[in-house]
Amino acid sequence: MDNNSKNRGHTAKSQNVPINSIAVNTPYEVGDLVVYLATLELAYVIDYDCRYELVTTLTTCDCCTFRFRSRRDANFQCRHIIAMRSVLKID
Ligand SMILES: [Zn+2]
16 A cells, blocks of 8 residues: 655645745834734734724825825825835835
């Protein structure tokens, strides 16, 4: 009996591959903010004087500043978006 031939071919890959050694689920300090990447497209950002986490993506944010300003300027980036982009080294 030879059962050993089924040992290969099941290597796990295709997880979130960190770009430029950026890790998800790791808090990054950016000035007064802590950016916690849930994925490479979604972060939880904690402001130093804020009690709850903001949900931030590369183009949107939960914060009042973004909600207000983005109505007039569709390309507005609040400091949470800017912090997240700086962690991801985008622009
Ligand atoms: Zn924001």
